[in-house]
Amino acid sequence: xxxxxxxxxxxxxxxxxxxxxxxxxxxxxxxxxxxxxxxxxxxxxxxxxxxxxxxxxxxxxxxxxxxxxxxxxxxxxxxxxxxxxxxxxxxxxxxxxxxxxxxxxxxxxxxxxxxxxxxxxxxxxxxxxxxxxxxxxxxxxxxxxxxxxxxxxxxxxxxxxxxxxxxxxxxxxxxxxxxxxxxxxxxxxxxxxxxxxxxxxxxxxxxxxxxxxxxxxxxxxxxxxxxxxxxxxxxxxxxxxxxxxxxxxxxxxxxxxxxxxxxxxxxxxxxxxxxxxxxxxxxxxxxxxxxxxxxxxxxxxxxxxxxxxxxxxxxxxxxxxxxxxxxxxxxxxxxxxxxxxxxxxxxxxxxxxxxxxxxxxxxxxxxxxxxxxxxxxxxxxxxxxxxxxxxxxxxxxxxxxxxxxxxxxxxxxxxxxxxxxxxxxxxxxxxxxxxxxxxxxxxxxxxxxxxxxxxxxxxxxxxxxxxxxxxxxxxxxxxxxxxxxxxxxxxxxxxxxxxxxxxxxxxxxxxxxxxxxxxxxxxxxxxxxxxxxxxxxxxxxxxxxxxxxxxxxxxxxxxxxxxxxxxxxxxxxxxxxxxxxxxxxxxxxxxxxxxxxxx
Amino acid sequence: xxxxxxxxxxxxxxxxxxxxxxxxxxxxxxxxxxxxxxxxxxxxxxxxxxxxxxxxxxxxxxxxxxxxxxxxxxxxxxxxxxxxxxxxxxxxxxxxxxxxxxxxxxxxxxxxxxxxxxxxxxxxxxxxxxxxxxxxxxxxxxxxxxxxxxxxxxxxxxxxxxxxxxxxxx
Numbered sequence: 001x002x003x004x005x006x007x008x009x010x011x012x013x014x015x016x017x018x019x020x021x022x023x024x025x026x027x028x029x030x031x032x033x034x035x036x037x038x039x040x041x042x043x044x045x046x047x048x049x050x051x052x053x054x055x056x057x058x059x060x061x062x063x064x065x066x067x068x069x070x071x072x073x074x075x076x077x078x079x080x081x082x083x084x085x086x087x088x089x090x091x092x093x094x095x096x097x098x099x100x101x102x103x104x105x106x107x108x109x110x111x112x113x114x115x116x117x118x119x120x121x122x123x124x125x126x127x128x129x130x131x132x133x134x135x136x137x138x139x140x141x142x143x144x145x146x147x148x149x150x151x152x153x154x155x156x157x158x159x160x161x162x163x164x165x166x167x168x169x170x171x172x173x174x175x176x177x178x179x180x181x182x183x184x185x186x187x188x189x190x191x192x193x194x195x196x197x198x199x200x201x202x203x204x205x206x207x208x209x210x211x212x213x214x215x216x217x218x219x220x221x222x223x224x225x226x227x228x229x230x231x232x233x234x235x236x237x238x239x240x241x242x243x244x245x246x247x248x249x250x251x252x253x254x255x256x257x258x259x260x261x262x263x264x265x266x267x268x269x270x271x272x273x274x275x276x277x278x279x280x281x282x283x284x285x286x287x288x289x290x291x292x293x294x295x296x297x298x299x300x301x302x303x304x305x306x307x308x309x310x311x312x313x314x315x316x317x318x319x320x321x322x323x324x325x326x327x328x329x330x331x332x333x334x335x336x337x338x339x340x341x342x343x344x345x346x347x348x349x350x351x352x353x354x355x356x357x358x359x360x361x362x363x364x365x366x367x368x369x370x371x372x373x374x375x376x377x378x379x380x381x382x383x384x385x386x387x388x389x390x391x392x393x394x395x396x397x398x399x400x401x402x403x404x405x406x407x408x409x410x411x412x413x414x415x416x417x418x419x420x421x422x423x424x425x426x427x428x429x430x431x432x433x434x435x436x437x438x439x440x441x442x443x444x445x446x447x448x449x450x451x452x453x454x455x456x457x458x459x460x461x462x463x464x465x466x467x468x469x470x471x472x473x474x475x476x477x478x479x480x481x482x483x484x485x486x487x488x489x490x491x492x493x494x495x496x497x498x499x500x501x502x503x504x505x506x507x508x509x510x511x512x513x514x515x516x517x518x519x520x521x522x523x524x525x526x527x528x529x530x531x532x533x534x535x536x537x538x539x540x541x542x543x544x545x546x547x548x549x550x551x552x553x554x555x556x557x558x559x560x561x562x563x564x565x566x567x568x569x570x571x572x573x574x575x576x577x578x579x580x581x582x583x584x585x586x587x588x589x590x591x592x593x594x595x596x597x598x599x
Numbered sequence: 600x601x602x603x604x605x606x607x608x609x610x611x612x613x614x615x616x617x618x619x620x621x622x623x624x625x626x627x628x629x630x631x632x633x634x635x636x637x638x639x640x641x642x643x644x645x646x647x648x649x650x651x652x653x654x655x656x657x658x659x660x661x662x663x664x665x666x667x668x669x670x671x672x673x674x675x676x677x678x679x680x681x682x683x684x685x686x687x688x689x690x691x692x693x694x695x696x697x698x699x700x701x702x703x704x705x706x707x708x709x710x711x712x713x714x715x716x717x718x719x720x721x722x723x724x725x726x727x728x729x730x731x732x733x734x735x736x737x738x739x740x741x742x743x744x745x746x747x748x749x750x751x752x753x754x755x756x757x758x759x760x761x762x763x764x765x766x767x768x769x
Contacts, residue, residue, distance in 0.1 A: 095703030318638050319680050319714030322687040327697035 029053040032062055035099075039333055043362055044079065044302055046070035047119040060094075062087045070119020071112070072302055078115055079302050082342065083108025087335070101335040109342025109353065111299060139283050142276030146420050146506070149514045150457075150467065167256035168529065171536035174248055178540050182547030185234075185241065189554045192230055196561040199223045203568045224565045231558055238551065245544055249537060256533055260526060278503030281414040281422065282483055286498060289448055292346070293433050294491060296385065297400055301437075304360060304371045304389045331363035344377055347406040347429075351377030355385075364391035380407035395438055402433040409450075413458050414502075422475070422506070423458035427451040435487065442494055446485040454478050455506075467517045474509035481505070621741055625733035627657030631664030632729050633722040636672035636679075641709030643719065672718055679717030686716055 033053040040048045051066030064085040071079040084107040093100035203220045206213035323329065340355040355375035361367045370390035377383035387400040406429045415421035428451045435444030455475035457468045483500040518525070634647040651661045672679075687696065699705050709715040 092703065095707075096701075097706035318676055319683060319712045319717070322684070322711050322713065324687075324697040324700060324711070325690075325693040327700055 024055075024057065028055045028057075033064070036062070036064065039099075039362065040069065043304070043360075044069055044072060046072040046075070046079065046302075060089045060091045062089060067106075068115075070115060071299070072120075073298050075118040075120040076115050078113045078119065079111070079299060080342075081108075081110050081113050082106045096330075097332070098330060099333050100330075101338070104335055104338035106338060106340045107342070109340050109344075111342070111344040111353075139276065139279035141272060142278070142280035142503075143416070143419050145272040146277065146280065146415070146510060149510050150420050150471065165255075165259040165262070165529065167252055167259045167533050168536070170248075170252045170255050171533045171540070174252065174540040175536050175543070178245060178248075179543040179547060181241065182544060182551065185237065186547060186551055186554070189234060189551055189558070192227065192234065193554055193558050193561075195223070196227055196558055196565070199227065200561060200565060203565060207568065220565075224562065227558075227565075228562055231555070231562065235555065238555075242548075252533065252537060256530070259529070272507070274503030274507045275499070276503070277506050278483070278498055278500035281502055281506065282498060282500055284416075285412065285414060286448065286483060286485060286496070289431060290446060290485060290487075290494070290496065293402055293431065293446060294494070296346075296402065297435065297437075297491065300373055300375070300385060300387050300400070301389070301398060303357065303373065304364075304391065329366045331361040331367045333362045334367060335360040340375070344383070346377060346383050346404065347381050349379050349381060349407050351379040351381065351383055353377045353383075364389075365393070368392055381405050398437040400433070400435050400437070402431070402435075404431040406430070414455075417459055421458045422455045424450065424455060424481075425453035427453060437491060440490045440492065442487050442489065442491045444487055446487065448483045448485070450481040450483070452479060452481065464517065466520060467513055470513035470516045471509055474512055475505070478502075478505050621734055621737040623655060624657045624660050624737045624741070625730045626654070627651070627659070627661035628664045628733040629726045629730040630654070630656055631661030632668045633719070633726060634661070635665035635668030636675070636718040636722040638672075638709070638712070638715055638718065641712075641715060642704065642707040643709055643715060646708075675718065675721060676714055679721055680713045681717070682720055683713030683715065683717030686720065687711065687713060 030053075032055055033050050036053070037048045037050055047070040049066075049068040050064050052064070054063040055061075056063065062085075064087075065083065067082040067085050069079045069081070071077045084105070086105045086107075087101045088103045090100045090102050199220050202216055202223075206217045206220065210217060335357065336359065338357040338360065340353065340357065342353050343350050344353045345351075353375060355373065358372040359367060359369050360371050364371065370388045370392065373385065373387040373389070375383070375385040382403075382405045384403040385400065387398065390397045390399075409427055409429055411426050412424045413421045414424050430449040430451075431446065432449075433444065433446040435442055435446075437443075455478045457471050481500065481502045483498060483502065486497040486499075487494040488497075489495040630647070630651050634644065634651055637644050637647060651665075652658060696711070700711060710719075
């Protein structure tokens with residue numbers, strides 16, 4: 001058999017064929033691996049590592065194993081790893097210096113695994129903060145309001161009472177005002193006394209030689225007359241002061257009656273925006289969820305070219321490539337359809353993930369269609385991501401819709417335990433995000449729905465245990481909290497505006513609980529207030545009495561002086577008319593009507 | 600051990616002076632010039648290299664010429680770019696060019712690149728003059744070079760069997 005074959009003809013040709021086959025078998029995979037790695041690195045912007053590569057020429061399939069694509073945002077984490085990548089390449093495309101994958105399969109995908117070596121292609125600053133916590137002055141205001149009525153209820157009511165209850169204010173004003181009034185009156189009495197003494201000294205001196213000091217004696221007589229009139233006026237004013245004091249006491253008593261009525265109706269609490277309460281209770285919880293959503297968005301965006309510009313030509317190329325008129329441009333690298341199968345971590349659990357990636361190319365402006373990514377995760381929770389990345393124009397526009405329903409959530413604290421917090425009962429959470437991104441600017445909303453068995457106070461700092469019971473009663477029926485976050489600004493540090501039903505629910509609960517607490521403490525409050533008002537009035541009366549006695553003493557002294565002066569000036573002119581006080585200048589110690597203050 | 604070092608020298612000598620006529624030498628030089636001027640990394644250069652090794656031309660001269668004209672060709676890039684642009688931007692031929700580029704393998708040729716086309720055109724233009732010049736030079740100097748090599752050390756290094764193949768005076 002072997003002798004019948006023309007080996008001098010067959011031999012060389014067979015050798016050439018075997019050489020070509022061997023070259024393709026052993027030489028092509030490294031070439032393909034190198035091309036694939038460089039292309040994907042150019043697309044993703046991070047290191048790509050591939051294990052074994054096989055080129056199956058009859059089917060024009062490329063099979064790669066142990067694929068690892070680093071995360072460009074986190075050099076020590078992988079964007080994804082996969083056990084198997086199969087690409088079915090259109091044969092005609094290779095002959096036309098393009099690589100078009102008709103269909104691809106990525107199996108054993110895992111997102112976000114860790115790396116031991118950095119996957120960054122070059123030194124770059126890594127921004128590890130996905131979302132800066134939205135510091136809100138409204139949140140601080142909400143915290144102060146809640147703490148004011150749940151923790152420091154007594155002090156808060158005290159402050160409110162000062163503004164709301166007039167009787168205390170009037171009593172305090174009396175304490176401040178009346179001593180000053182008596183002090184001014186006293187000053188005038190003192191002045192009168194000094195004038196009297198001066199006149200007395202003048203008369204004594206004149207009496208040593210009346211004839212020589214006749215004029216002074218006449219002036220002294222006139223001065224005595226004036227002093228007498230002034231004394232009369234002062235005595236009338238003293239009567240008026242006494243009546244005014246009694247009138248003020250009655251006004252305080254009337255105000256107290258009105259305040260008692262208001263206390264029975266309830267205390268008006270300070271107003272606060274429900275938004276402020278929502279901000280305080282939800283800011284940390286929401287910031288974490290927003291961070292998770294942003295993380296997933298960045299992962300998905302990393303799979304497509306980062307800008308509308310196509311990959312740049314190598315800088316060292318000689319000459320320029322001419323695009324002929326009439327030649328339809330097609331992208332050099334295109335994956336028409338790629339299926340994903342794998343797992344992903346979300347909400348603390350592992351989900352089975354399937355997905356598809358359609359129209360992935362290094363030259364989206366030439367391809368002319370957006371890249372579509374669909375990912376579905378199933379486990380105890382569910383995750384669905386629908387995204388389109390339109391990089392066909394200079395302004396890339398990405399649109400992402402994320403729907404997530406988490407597994408059963410354990411009880412969670414809302415707010416800060418060191419200030420005041422509520423425990424959100426166990427339940428399930430749902431998240432729906434609809435975001436549009438232009439370059440790095442984000443606009444859209446995230447709706448978080450928290451299903452729960454109710455809210456409870458989770459801190460022991462309430463003013464009284466009874467108040468905590470009131471709050472728990474009011475919040476026990478809360479079953480659903482909807483929170484909508486509006487995002488604007490940049491994706492790395494978005495500006496968040498929060499709207500939530502939780503603020504209104506907690507606001508109503510705190511107000512009703514505080515009112516119930518006030519009602520329960522009303523009698524004690526009444527007694528306390530009455531005691532304080534009594535104390536203030538007693539203090540005012542004591543101060544007034546002290547000044548009054550001083551005044552009366554001085555007036556009595558003045559009267560004695562004037563009598564003597566009148567006697568000394570007899571015959572010097574018109575006899576002065578001496579008018580004395582209108583009688584006892586005693587003050588009533590109690591208001592005339594029946595009084596609450598009578599024991 | 601010394602023979603191992605001398606083997607490349609022997610090969611160079613034998614390639615340069617053995618077997619080939621002046622015409623083959625000149626053809627190798629001109630084909631090598633064309634290969635050297637065209638930028639590498641495309642199918643055009645591969646085809647030219649294949650032609651150099653497939654045709655009955657002096658491969659050694661061709662390779663040496665390719666190396667030399669690779670360096671020289673880079674200085675002609677600006678001129679080649681202008682020539683290539685003029686050709687590739689001809690309006691009446693645009694549809695022809697586009698239709699050709701839709702065919703398989705043609706995109707690998709690099710013939711849409713201005714320098715590739717320009718260097719190819721310049722090289723084709725220079726092929727005949729280089730061939731004629733190389734032919735005259737080889738006819739003039741080849742015998743003297745061969746005689747010198749035969750009587751001096753390089754020939755001895757080349758080995759007696761190689762020296763016996765020298766076409767002295769033929």
